[in-house]
Amino acid sequence: MDPTGSSEDKLSLWVNYSCILKTASLGLTWVGSQTFDIAISNVKISNEDKYQCKWQFYENQIESFKSTCDRRELQQFEEAFNLLPEYVIFYMKVVL
Numbered sequence: 001m002d003p004t005g006s007s008e009d010k011l012s013l014w015v016n017y018s019c020i021l022k023t024a025s026l027g028l029t030w031v032g033s034q035t036f037d038i039a040i041s042n043v044k045i046s047n048e049d050k051y052q053c054k055w056q057f058y059e060n061q062i063e064s065f066k067s068t069c070d071r072r073e074l075q076q077f078e079e080a081f082n083l084l085p086e087y088v089i090f091y092m093k094v095v096l
Contacts, residue, residue: 010073011038011080022046026088028055030080032073036061038081041088051090 010032016025022045028038039055062081066074 010076017045024051024090024092026053026090028084030065030077032077033069034065036065038062039084041090043090045092049091051092053088053090054086055084055088 010030012029012031014027014029016027017023018025024043024045025040026043027040030036030038037058038061039057041053041055043051043053045051066077069077
């Protein structure tokens with residue numbers, strides 16, 4: 001449970017993997033009064049186990065949300081957003 005008393009997770013991570021393109025897409029979605037993607041990162045998968053990639057933030061969507069949400073949700077969003085690293089370390093074991 002977060003400090004505001006809400007037990008719901010508002011920041012969600014999703015992963016899509018294309019077997020054909022051998023690409024993994026990682027995304028962050030905010031689920032609250034509005035649901036929108038915050039960031040995405042694409043990783044070309046090879047025979048390595050560890051990948052580093054950089055988040056590409058959706059600045060326009062973030063700013064639009066921040067200007068329309070209530071103060072409590074803005075505080076929750078900023079607390080979660082400030083915990084995000086600029087780079088993502090992604091581990092994936094490829095089994096052939």
